[in-house]
Amino acid sequence: MTDIKNVLLAGVGGQGILLASEILSEVLMLAGFDVKKAEVHGMAQRGGSVVSHVRYGKKVLSPTISDGTADVLFGFELLETCRYLSLLKKGGQVIVNNVRISPPSVALGQQDYPENIPGYLRAAVDDTHIVNGMELAEQAGDIRTVNVVLIGALSLYLDIEKALWIQAIKAMVPERFLDINIRAFELGRESGITD
Amino acid sequence: MKKTILSGNEAIARGAYEAGVLVASAYPGTPSTEILENIVQYSEVDASWATNEKVALEVAIGASFGGGRALCTMKHVGVNVAADPLFTLSYTGVRGGLLLVVADDPELHSSQNEQDSRNYAKFAKVPMFEPSDSQEALDFTRLAYEVSEQFDTPVMLRTTTRISHSKSVVTTGDRVKNLPAPALERNPAKLVMLPGNARKRHPIVEQRTLDLEEWSATQSFHRVEEGTSDVGIITAGVAYQYAREALPDASVLKLGMVNPLPKKLIRDFAARYKTLYVVEELDPFIEDQIKAMGIEIIGKDILPICGELSTGIVRQALTGKKAATGVKGALQTLPSRPPNMCPGCPHRGVFLALNKLKAYVTGDIGCYTLGFMPPLSAMDTCICMGASIGNAVGMTKVLPVEQKQNVVAVIGDSTFLHNGINGLLDMVYNKSSTTLIILDNRITAMTGRQDNPASGYTLMNEESYEVDLAEICRAVGVKHVTVIDPYELDNTRELIRTEMARTEPSVIITRRPCMLMKRDVVEKKPPLFVESGKCTGCKVCLQIGCPAIEWDAAAGKRGEAKVNRHLCVGCSQCRQVCKFDAFGVCND
Incomplete structure (x- = not known):
């Protein structure tokens, strides 16, 4: 099963993780891979912790990623990225959105949000890329495009041509939001090049 | 194709x-x-x-x-x-x-x-x-x-x-x-x-x-995948994927139909392997039947009955090989992130009131089950769809007089129509004095905002008769039925207090659409903000458990509340609980 690649998306309900994993699995299918993706709907969406497992290769069996086998941990929020580090294999890669969203216990002042997660992630994983997704999404014109900004950043690290990414976004995003999302994708991709 | x-x-x-x-x-x-x-x-x-x-x-x-x-x-x-x-x-x-x-x-x-x-x-x-x-x-x-x-x-x-x-x-x-x-x-x-x-x-x-x-037994939805080892695995469903990935060399009998089991096929397969496993999630359903056939097979002795399986769990159980360890986190205890009611959720004020009134709340199935979560912490039971009402009726039968009036049943509009009506019939018929709150957010919210008979539309998006919940309650014999807007916090609390004290059955319908409504979209109002200096750090606004309000320990003299303007929908429930008029409305 060594030809199977695993990408774990992790973040907070409401960040658009499910659309991001839709785009990712679509582009992988367009690139000719067998793809499986798994996630949970319902309780998880209401501001809770959300993960989506995406696996691709010649023939994918399990829809979920086991501990220590993810090639890429694709984090939409700092704390949630830390939470799922145990799924990342040694020598794996972290691509993470530089944003903190307080969970209830932090918002209530009962617990502290861990300090300096970017520094900690860089120390734990050599191949860590930090994306200022919120700023780029605002630049694109709508903060809600942060998921597509992050897809743009991810796109540099998977060996798939750019045109297919654009084709996948076109297939998954409603026509009226297309321009702004393409802009978000480009900004995310450029940020990775200068990283 | x-x-x-x-x-x-x-x-x-x-x-x-x-x-x-x-x-x-x-x-x-x-x-x-x-x-x-x-x-x-x-x-x-x-x-x-x-x-x-x-x-x-x-x-x-x-x-x-x-x-x-x-x-x-x-x-x-x-x-x-x-x-x-x-x-x-x-x-x-x-x-x-x-x-x-x-x-x-x-x-x-x-x-x-x-x-x-x-x-x-x-x-x-x-x-x-x-x-x-x-x-x-x-x-x-x-x-x-x-x-x-x-x-x-x-x-x-x-x-x-x-x-x-x-x-x-x-x-x-x-x-x-x-x-x-x-x-x-x-x-x-x-x-x-x-x-x-x-x-x-x-x-x-x-x-x-x-x-x-x-x-x-002769159908292609059952299949044998020949392996190279002397291990045979019988499996079905998603467990097949985990077993196949965990033991690529084993032979696998993959069952497509799990009832009735193809006994002859199983017997023939079992006879060919030295070691036999059954890999299935939850109960030993296949395993027990195979064991009843007199075949030795290993299953729940080494695999968990509770929870999901994964490739790692199956590999470790069947081969003894430790699952891969991932990157170790030096950060020890991370704050957990449970789901929460959305900003602007109309249920929030109801649970705030129930908390303040120290009600014992028999709960039900829906978004509002999250009323259990701190800081609202106002749900004491939750069994199944519609159970809140019968549970409250039964509880008041055994409680001493002074505790009876603490019991309040809460149920959503869709859950009430699902079979809560039956409980309400029983409540009136058997002369219970329980108070029922129907949390009417106009939609079946938890599962993703589906229509129901009270929403006035069908699944195929056709207009339909919109059932009147208050009329249903009156028709089964409830004399005290009140419909209120749960955004009016003082009114909500006072009414719940009054109805709890009443010695006859009563129903309060708290009506306001879900913030995430797809049809008749609820318009967001300008976000609120905390006026620096006015906030005294009393933390009362934190008790409503709104995801948009966050404590900033470093602000002001003793810390201040802050509003996340990206999350705030301007519902103003926080403004109503603030005694110091510290919340303002952004008008940019």
Whole structure:
């Protein structure tokens, strides 16, 4: 099963993780891979912790990623990225959105949000890329495009041509939001090049 | 023939369409909901949300008896509600093919228990398919209709969350043509289950199971994958994927139909391997039956009954090889992130009031079950759909007089219509003095905002009669029915206080649409902000548990509350609880 690649998306309900994993699995299918993706709907969406497992290769069996086998941990929020580090294999890669969203216990002042997660992630994983997704999404014109900004950043690290990414976004995003999302994708991709 | 990527639920909807299904009925329930939401795209299918799972199955049975192919879908606990018609449907058999899809939820991602629906198939003597990916979900759905009509039986198809909510690549087909046209046809000896008729049907059901077992042994939905080691694995459903990946050298008997089991096939396979395992999620359903055949096999001795399996769990159990360890986190205890009521949720103020009034709250199934979470912490029981009312009635029967009035039942609009009405009838009929709050957010919110009889629209987006909840309560005999806006916090609290003290049954309907409404979108108001200097750091606003309000310990003299303007919807509930007028409205 060594030809199977695993990408774990992790973040907070409401960040658009499910659309991001839709785009990712679509582009992988367009690139000719067998793809499986798994996630949970319902309780998880209401501001809770959300993960989506995406696996691709010649023939994918399990829809979920086991501990220590993810090639890429694709984090939409700092704390949630830390939470799922145990799924990342040694020598794996972290691509993470530089944003903190307080969970209830932090918002209530009962617990502290861990300090300096970017520094900690860089120390734990050599191949860590930090994306200022919120700023780029605002630049694109709508903060809600942060998921597509992050897809743009991810796109540099998977060996798939750019045109297919654009084709996948076109297939998954409603026509009226297309321009702004393409802009978000480009900004995310450029940020990775200068990283 | 088209290649596409579909979830298990989308594939089942597609399969039912291709099988020529005319009627689909369901009550929403995670992880089954998207099947009906997806079948709506096929105009040839009459798709509807039923008021509950029992009615959904009865609608499907009616369509089948009329000669059309019918689909009914539900989550695992829904079968408890639909069990009554299911068991007798097994006796009558079908006319048009009938498929009942049941989606189990190992790991309880979004459920109140972890029951294994395969037991229902055996209990009701109904054949059950179990797909391992989206392609099989589509293929088995199509096949189920042929089996249903060939063997004159309802058929069940069991998914789990990892089948229903996982996407994989699927090749689709076309809708079948030239099925017999529905028309009335009387057959009372088969369809009227009086004892005299039913007694004659029972042996037919027993023979049917034997026939299915013999037939299924030669079908391609069961398959043997030859390996190179002396280990044999018997498995089905998503567990097949984990077993196959964990032990690539083992031989595998993959079962496509898990009830009845193909005993001869199992016996032949078992005879060829030195070591035999059964890999299945939840109960030892296959394992117990194989052991009853006198075959030695290892299963739940080494695999967990509780929760989901994974490739890592199966590999470690069967080979003793430790699962891979990932990157170690030096950060020890991370703050958890449970789900929460949304900013602007109309339920928030009700639970704030119940907390302040120290009510003992019998709860129910819906978004509002999150009223259990701190800081609102205002839910004390939650059993099943509609249980809140009966629980409150029973509790007040045993409590001392001074505690009776503390008990309040809460239920959502959709859950009330599902079968809460029955509880309310009992409450009035048996002279309980309980207070019921119907949290009417105009939609079935938890499962993703589905319409229901009180929303005024159908699943197919047609306008329909909008049932009046207050009139229902009055009609069953409740004299004190009040409809209020739960955004008015003082009024809400005072009314709940008054009704709790009342010695007669009473109902409060808290009416305000869900913030996430798809139709009649709730317009967001300008966000609020905390005026620096005015906030005294009393933390009262934090007690409403709004995700948009955050404590900033470094601000001001003793810390201040802050509003996240990206999350705030301007509902102003925080402003109402602030005694220092510290909340302002952004007008930019």
